Amino acid sequence: MQSPATLSPPRDLSSEASFGAPADTFSNVASLSSTPPTTVADDASLASDTPKNDIALPIDPIDDVIEPAIIEEQSEVADSIVITTTTTEILTATSESVESPETTRAKTSESAPSTPAPERSRRPRLSAPIYNLARLAGTAMHGKRRSKGDEIADRKRSTSFGSTFDASAEDSNGTETAINTATTPVKDTIHASDSQSSKRGAKSPKSVKSAVPKKREEAPKRIATRASGLETETLAHKLSSLGKRGRKTFEKGVTKMSRELRRLQDTNEFSGIDTRPVLYTTWANGKYVDPSAPEEPPTKKIKVQDDSAYDVPEMEEEGAVEEPAPKKRRVKKWLDRGLYAGQEAPTDIFKGLTAAEKKKLAQFPELTQNTKVNKTLPSPMFHGLCMLMEGRDFKLPFDLCNPLPPGQPKPDEWRKMTKNRFVGDAAAYWKKTPHFKDYQSKCVCTPEDGCGETCQNRIMLYECDTTNCNVGEALCQNRAFARLQERTRAGGKFRVGVEVIKTSDRGYGIRANRCFEANQIIMEYTGEIITEDECDRRMNEKYKDNQCYYLMSFDQNMIIDATTGSIARFVNHSCQPNCRMVKWIVSGQPRMALFAGDRDIMTGEELTYDYNFDPFSAKNVQKCLCGSPNCRGVLGPKPKEVKPPRPSKEELAKAAKESAKKGKRKLKEALGELAEAEASSTKKRKIKTPAGIKALATGVKRTTSLKAATKGAATVIKRSVSTISVNTKAALSKKDNMPAKKISKVSKSKSVIKSYGKTKSPTKSAKTQRATPKKTPSSKTNQSSPSITAATTENSKPSKGKSPKMTTPSQTSSGWNSSIASPSPRKAMDVTRIRLVNSPRVV
Numbered sequence: 001m002q003s004p005a006t007l008s009p010p011r012d013l014s015s016e017a018s019f020g021a022p023a024d025t026f027s028n029v030a031s032l033s034s035t036p037p038t039t040v041a042d043d044a045s046l047a048s049d050t051p052k053n054d055i056a057l058p059i060d061p062i063d064d065v066i067e068p069a070i071i072e073e074q075s076e077v078a079d080s081i082v083i084t085t086t087t088t089e090i091l092t093a094t095s096e097s098v099e100s101p102e103t104t105r106a107k108t109s110e111s112a113p114s115t116p117a118p119e120r121s122r123r124p125r126l127s128a129p130i131y132n133l134a135r136l137a138g139t140a141m142h143g144k145r146r147s148k149g150d151e152i153a154d155r156k157r158s159t160s161f162g163s164t165f166d167a168s169a170e171d172s173n174g175t176e177t178a179i180n181t182a183t184t185p186v187k188d189t190i191h192a193s194d195s196q197s198s199k200r201g202a203k204s205p206k207s208v209k210s211a212v213p214k215k216r217e218e219a220p221k222r223i224a225t226r227a228s229g230l231e232t233e234t235l236a237h238k239l240s241s242l243g244k245r246g247r248k249t250f251e252k253g254v255t256k257m258s259r260e261l262r263r264l265q266d267t268n269e270f271s272g273i274d275t276r277p278v279l280y281t282t283w284a285n286g287k288y289v290d291p292s293a294p295e296e297p298p299t300k301k302i303k304v305q306d307d308s309a310y311d312v313p314e315m316e317e318e319g320a321v322e323e324p325a326p327k328k329r330r331v332k333k334w335l336d337r338g339l340y341a342g343q344e345a346p347t348d349i350f351k352g353l354t355a356a357e358k359k360k361l362a363q364f365p366e367l368t369q370n371t372k373v374n375k376t377l378p379s380p381m382f383h384g385l386c387m388l389m390e391g392r393d394f395k396l397p398f399d400l401c402n403p404l405p406p407g408q409p410k411p412d413e414w415r416k417m418t419k420n421r422f423v424g425d426a427a428a429y430w431k432k433t434p435h436f437k438d439y440q441s442k443c444v445c446t447p448e449d450g451c452g453e454t455c456q457n458r459i460m461l462y463e464c465d466t467t468n469c470n471v472g473e474a475l476c477q478n479r480a481f482a483r484l485q486e487r488t489r490a491g492g493k494f495r496v497g498v499e500v501i502k503t504s505d506r507g508y509g510i511r512a513n514r515c516f517e518a519n520q521i522i523m524e525y526t527g528e529i530i531t532e533d534e535c536d537r538r539m540n541e542k543y544k545d546n547q548c549y550y551l552m553s554f555d556q557n558m559i560i561d562a563t564t565g566s567i568a569r570f571v572n573h574s575c576q577p578n579c580r581m582v583k584w585i586v587s588g589q590p591r592m593a594l595f596a597g598d599r600d601i602m603t604g605e606e607l608t609y610d611y612n613f614d615p616f617s618a619k620n621v622q623k624c625l626c627g628s629p630n631c632r633g634v635l636g637p638k639p640k641e642v643k644p645p646r647p648s649k650e651e652l653a654k655a656a657k658e659s660a661k662k663g664k665r666k667l668k669e670a671l672g673e674l675a676e677a678e679a680s681s682t683k684k685r686k687i688k689t690p691a692g693i694k695a696l697a698t699g700v701k702r703t704t705s706l707k708a709a710t711k712g713a714a715t716v717i718k719r720s721v722s723t724i725s726v727n728t729k730a731a732l733s734k735k736d737n738m739p740a741k742k743i744s745k746v747s748k749s750k751s752v753i754k755s756y757g758k759t760k761s762p763t764k765s766a767k768t769q770r771a772t773p774k775k776t777p778s779s780k781t782n783q784s785s786p787s788i789t790a791a792t793t794e795n796s797k798p799s800k801g802k803s804p805k806m807t808t809p810s811q812t813s814s815g816w817n818s819s820i821a822s823p824s825p826r827k828a829m830d831v832t833r834i835r836l837v838n839s840p841r842v843v
């Protein structure tokens with residue numbers, strides 16, 4: 001069987017064949033919407049499956065005429081063509097038998113209406129006859145076949161030309177047959193359409209639309225479905241939207257409508273009703289705004305909250321749920337002094353200059369005469385004036401905006417704690433100490449004094465507050481911790497004034513990012529306050545694998561563990577420090593803070609203090625990398641001062657026995673040598689014989705028992721190997737904290753045994769003590785003697801209950817107690833020793 005591509009319409013077959021245009025059944029469909037047939041001659045064109053432009057030229061010019069009203073008919077015809085194409089094989093051979101257009105016209109002219117319909121005024125060729133195709137096809141009598149249940153589809157199927165085709169195929173003279181069979185469906189199809197109605201009322205939706213513009217002014221304005229939101233329309237609306245022809249059709253009744261229209265009349269498409277859901281879309285800035293898309297978080301600028309969001313009437317009535325508190329407006333923190341915060345504006349530019357410098361400065365009248373101080377942007381401390389005098393261009397020694405280079409690694413493993421926290425028995429222990437109550441006694445300062453150097457609270461290292469100050473907040477200068485709190489509460493890194501840095505060789509460190517005056521409080525050293533027992537436990541269990549510890553001897557039998565603590569724990573050691581660590585009693589609580597040293601501190605300087613490191617063992621001695629000219633080389637005492645390992649009890653007993661054997665004279669000699677050695681090592685201090693030695697001597701003198709002598713000797717030996725660090729210079733304050741002048745008379749040396757004897761004669765500061773000196777725990781144990789010697793742990797506190805490791809000179813305690821027993825309360829407080837041990841076993 002031949003493919004449909006070879007099929008050709010029954011008319012003008014030769015020409016079709018000659019075109020040889022490819023064709024398929026779908027092209028028929030395409031042709032339906034193009035050139036509707038208006039004449040019989042066009043019948044052939046209807047069956048043509050060649051492209052329209054191919055056949056348009058040779059065919060009658062009527063084809064050029066577009067008749068919208070017959071489009072529906074054409075579609076019907078097209079349906080038939082699909083079927084009739086099966087016969088074209090025969091038709092190609094009988095092209096000569098096809099009726100010519102003229103013949104066809106002659107035939108049809110008889111039955112064609114004499115006058116063209118007035119509606120068809122658009123027809124360009126009025127002369128062209130219009131035929132009643134139904135009549136011509138002989139189908140006009142069929143009437144309303146559809147209403148009788150005649151299904152078009154069935155009809156099409158029933159129009160099988162199989163037999164005809166076969167017959168015609170067999171018919172050698174089958175020309176006529178072929179024509180009949182070929183034309184029958186076409187005519188049948190044409191007949192099926194009502195030419196009358198097609199002329200007048202038959203309108204496809206397309207044709208309806210094309211008619212609408214003509215009567216646009218008359219027709220009531222169509223209400224846009226989208227605008228109105230209506231999804232259904234009234235009949236009147238439907239009619240109005242049909243235009244004139246459509247309305248007429250409705251008015252005349254469906255019988256006047258073409259079959260196609262009748263088929264479509266109840267469709268929304270026919271009525272022009274858009275039943276698809278109307279999509280309301282939002283566009284902004286040329287972009288589609290998806291309403292289902294999650295809302296973008298409001299930008300920073302859009303901070304205005306809609307108050308209506310809080311309108312929850314039910315909740316208000318019940319009163320059960322509180323309204324969310326309005327967000328507190330963040331107050332912008334301004335730095336009033338910039339990089340030089342903490343720097344006082346110089347009132348006397350000659351201050352601190354040498355005579356030569358003053359002379360030189362006097363040569364610059366513009367500098368000396370100008371008494372007005374630039375408070376807005378003061379020149380850098382120590383730099384500006386010197387540079388001016390040297391005649392150099394001023395250049396900042398560091399980045400103004402950020403002294404610290406960016407990208408500094410910060411410690412992340414560290415948990416911060418800004419307040420001390422007592423752990424375990426430490427709190428109860430502290431409450432038993434006299435400091436807890438004694439700090440409340442009021443100072444006797446006058447407003448003129450302003451709690452200066454002579455303030456008893458200051459001397460005792462008790463910070464003044466409302467309970468113990470006689471002067472009042474406005475004039476009191478002894479409130480360093482309170483000022484620190486004020487400063488840091490305001491926030492901002494320049495107010496806090498310190499930042500963590502990463503040093504090249506000592507791990508992390510702390511750097512000043514503002515200026516600090518001499519003796520000014522810088523930051524507090526906070527952590528967990530634990531007892532020594534707890535410290536032992538932690539070191540043996542918790543920190544046994546740690547590289548180093550942040551444990552600082554704090555008070556009697558108490559230690560601050562800053563493993564969880566403030567950033568002060570990162571302050572490194574220096575043998576020439578610019579800070580010191582001092583303990584104060586604030587509101588009855590022990591607190592430790594880092595204070596600036598005797599000189600001002602510049603922005604960018606690394607903060608250091610002397611650890612007074614007690615390694616507890618020679619093997620724990622760490623190399624010091626502070627780089628100062630007077631570096632001791634190790635963290636702690638110099639190697640020669642490193643304590644030898646402590647003798648065991650047996651060794652001590654043996655030594656005592658031996659010394660007892662040597663006799664009284666030799667023992668005296670030994671003691672004399674020892675005392676001499678101590679005296680030579682502490683030039684400024686008068687060494688008092690330690691109580692143990694005293695007891696030993698007394699025991700020998702009085703020929704007491706050997707046991708007593710042994711005990712005394714053992715005590716002496718113990719003390720001789722103990723490192724007792726007394727940083728007598730610590731906690732000196734010129735302005736805020738301590739009267740420096742008085743303390744300056746005290747030796748600065750941090751010594752071992754040397755320190756013991758110096759406290760026999762009261763220092764000048766002792767004169768300022770209260771009439772009734774406060775009793776320390778150590779003084780309780782050795783009340784008669786204010787000397788350090790009587791206050792060692794060994795004496796005051798038996799080492800029975802301690803582990804062997806800790807029983808040995810609880811050096812921290814001994815050092816601490818010794819200073820507490822000092823007649824100078826200042827000295828009693830200023831001992832701070834950091835215990836940084838590399839091996840927990842050593843403790």
Ligand SMILES: C[S@@+](CC[C@H](N)C(=O)[O-])C[C@H]1O[C@@H](n2cnc3c(N)ncnc32)[C@H](O)[C@@H]1O
Nearest residue numbers: 506507508548569570571572573624625626836
């Ligand atoms: C309390 S921490 C100080 C902060 C420490 N750099 C860090 O990164 O955590 C004490 C440890 O710092 C190191 N360190 C501090 N000062 C030092 C110095 N001058 N020389 C060498 N190491 C020092 C030692 O390892 C010491 O055990």
